[in-house]
Amino acid sequence: MKELLDYITTIHDISVESKIALEEICSHESIKKNTDLQPIGHTCKTIYFVVKGGLRIYYYKAGIDITEIFEFENSIVARVESLFSGRPSRKAIQGIEDTELIAINANRLFELYDTSPELERLFRKIFEDAYVKTVNRIESLQFHTAEQRYHQLIKDHPEVLKRVPLKHIASYLGITQVSLSRIRARR
Amino acid sequence: MKELLDYITTIHDISVESKIALEEICSHESIKKNTDLQPIGHTCKTIYFVVKGGLRIYYYKAGIDITEIFEFENSIVARVESLFSGRPSRKAIQGIEDTELIAINANRLFELYDTSPELERLFRKIFEDAYVKTVNRIESLQFHTAEQRYHQLIKDHPEVLKRVPLKHIASYLGITQVSLSRIRARR
DNA sequence: AGCATCCTTTTACATTTGTTAAATAATCAC
DNA sequence: GTGATTATTTAACAAATGTAAAAGGATGCT
Structure with a gap:
């Protein structure tokens, strides 16, 4: 839990009370390499924080496994297109290595927003940062060659x-x- | 202003007081077709709402004009990679047609968040929705052919x-x- | 209407990427 | 360690996209 609290401090500091409230809706999990956290088709209700190891979000397009993103230590991972829409996700989260993580119960977090505006602000900022990364990724996919990317x-x-x-x-x-x-062979 | 308030209601209803506070940091603007709202290189401090017409966000890559997105009536437009990072934007917003819009002063909006959590929640949801759209766009760019897109x-x-x-x-x-x-010629 | 400008399509050729299959290298399980 | 499995590279050919230049179309201005 210390790793998550340290990470949070770099984004938006919150009171001890909010930290305790947050801790109550967190649980530790660990998964083995190449194992799925949640199956494709389930609605995402969890926000993960990677303590050790790495995760990737992937899906199948015409039977082919496509990686949307990978994240390692001290990163937040969530299938936002499901989390924020309430619709089932076509994507799964998988361990790239043996991975230790903290699972944040998203529904309970959203409830906490009503009593702790600073928690709402914290996660607003976390996802704003992730949003910015995603916009920059679009730019990269849209007009750089594969080699440049x-x-x-x-x-x-x-x-x-x-x-x-x-x-x-x-x-x-x-x-x-x-x-x-x-x-890779060119050079 | 009515158009913006109607739009807001579909996302997250807010009190009359918050509506008044929001209205105070809004101003009406209009631009001609093919005219820029703000030049490239300036830090984005405005969130736009399209009342009539359409906008596009664009930038130059190796001298070539690239459109990142277009939006029409009843849409929010902002250069989020600048708005949320505080860094100058390499992008500009341009009218696709003669366009009427409402400009929301972002700095003052962010200040309002302290006194009006429901405004913070409203815009959190607005940008969460936009984030979801962006993630879906990645999926499209990442593994569909140009023809499919x-x-x-x-x-x-x-x-x-x-x-x-x-x-x-x-x-x-x-x-x-x-x-x-x-x-387009294929078919 | 006439001219200039901008938008869109077409053509020809170069380059990149996809597809399929096979060869090689690395990793895993027993 | 050995064999099986998985990952990566290479090759050959097909398909898609890029580049440059030219030709039509459409639009706007006076």
């Missing part, structure tokens, strides 16, 4: 290359594994 | 085809105008 990724997040199989990196970049192999 | 667009938003030049639609889809022309 690959080099940008290893520049911004060199650790990804060591921790994530290339097939997942390929689908994250929006290309096939073969295409990524070719890009 | 084009047909999805005209299925979801047929009016776009009548109101937006094809060159902007092309860059929105992440392809060249020539490529879009070819796609």
Whole structure:
């Protein structure tokens, strides 16, 4: 829990009371590498915080496994398109490695917003930051070549290359594994 | 102002007091077709609501004009990557047609959050919805072909085809105008 | 109406990416 | 460690997209 509270402090500091209230709706979980946290088709009601290890959100498009995003230590992970719409998610969350995480009960969190505006503000800021990242990702997908996107990724997040199989990196970049192999061979 | 208040009601109803407070930080603006609202390089401190007409957010990549998004009547438009980060935006907002809009002073809005949690909640929800749209857009860009993206667009938003030049639609889809022309010729 | 400008399509060719299959390398389970 | 499985690379060919240039269309201005 300490890791989550430290992370929170960097975003928006909250009172001891709110920290206690938050702690009450959190639980520790751990999953093995390549194991799903929640199945595809269920409505997302959990916000995860990665304590150790890494997660990826993925889905199937025409039978092919596509990685939407990966996150490692000290990151928030949620299937927001389900969490904020209340609709079932076509996506699943999976451990990239053996992973320890904190699960925040989203429904109870949203209830807490009524009594603790500072908690509402904290998570508003967390998701605003995530929103900004997503907008920047659009820019990258929209008009950079696959090769540019690959080099940008290893520049911004060199650790990804060591921790994530290339097939997942390929689908994250929006290309096939073969295409990524070719890009890597050029140089 | 009525249009904005009607729109708000569909998202999260607020008290008369909050409506009055909101109205005080709003101003009416209108711009001509193909005119910029704010220049590239300025930090975004305004949230716009389209009353009549349409807007697009665009930027230049290697000298080429790229449309990130377009919105029409009863929509919120903001350069969130600047608004939520406080950094200068590389993007500009432009009128697609002669457009009437309401400009919300974002700094004053954020101050109002302290005295009116329901306003904070309202805009939290507005941007959560926008975030969900953005995540779905990633999915579209990440693993649909340009042809699939084009047909999805005209299925979801047929009016776009009548109101937006094809060159902007092309860059929105992440392809060249020539490529879009070819796609349109297939059938 | 006439001219200029901008938008859209078409053509030809280069480049990139996808697809399928096979070969090689790395990892996992027993 | 050995064999099986999975991941990655390579090859050959097909399909899609980019680039540059030209030709039509549409639109707007005077």
